[in-house]
Amino acid sequence: MAQHLRNSLQERLPKQYPEDVKGHWEALKTTILKTSRDIIGFKTSKHQDWFDENDAEIQHLIDAKRKAFCTWQNDINCKAIRQAHSKAKSDGERTEKQLVDGEALEIQWLADTGDTRGLFSATKAVYGPIYQGLNPLRSKDGQSLLKDEAAISSRWREHFQELLNRNTTFEMEAINQISQRPIMEHMGDPPGHNRGPECHQKAEQRLPVMEA
Structure with a gap:
């Protein structure tokens, strides 16, 4: 595949480029992207996404949301963007719930009927393969x-x-x-059991008072 891609690039790259840098880059970028897409293609997902079967409906919601956003940029008081955002969110959640519920019922039915192979395939389609x-x-x-x-x-x-x-x-x-700080020699003295009256007074204040 690498050799095929290299040969295709050599054939498709233009022999002459525009004099300006922007035009040169656009011609080079377009050729490389188109050739790579034709030869290698895009990476496809291995697991089943909830929006795979509803691409057209979701794309319609996204387009409506973008259109409302453009309208809001010209008029900040426009409420269409809020409505479009709310509709896209609610419809997306509804579509996801429908697919998840359907997959759950199918997996439960496979488990109840003892179809181990079907159960494994359905679970793998939902979660996707695990790469270790x-x-x-x-x-x-x-x-x-x-x-x-x-x-x-x-x-x-x-x-x-x-x-x-x-x-x-x-x-x-x-x-x-x-700068040298004053040395506190008393910090090196070993601790003793004799405490001053202030320590005893503070300790007595912390003791709970027991009522008869």
Whole structure:
């Protein structure tokens, strides 16, 4: 496919471009996009969306909402945009609920009848396939791409070891500019059991009063 795309681009790219930069870019962009769409196409969704079967109805609601928005830009007192937004929201929620209810009834019927294969297919159509894989990671020098689990774990271990064991550096000039605060020698005394009268008074105030 890559070779086919390359050959198609070489055939379709214009031989001469407009002199201005904008025209040059538009011609190049249009050719690349059209060729890529024809050869590769767009990515299609693997799961069933609730709006797949209602594209025309939803598109009509979106067009009405956009039209109301253009009207509101010219007249901020126009209430059409609020009505269009409310209708698009309510109709969209209604359509989604109808599809979800239908899918739920179908899946429940498949479960009740013991159709395991149909149950799996219906559930997969709703939730879509689950992709499980490792995220590749660049090596320390950035030249290679690590794809196996052992190499990725080793690279993360190396990264955090370097991150958490860095040598701390500081400027003595900045330390010397910090003014010396008075040293409180009593903070180094061991704690004792003898407390002053103020401490006992505060402790008594915090005690709950028991009524007879």
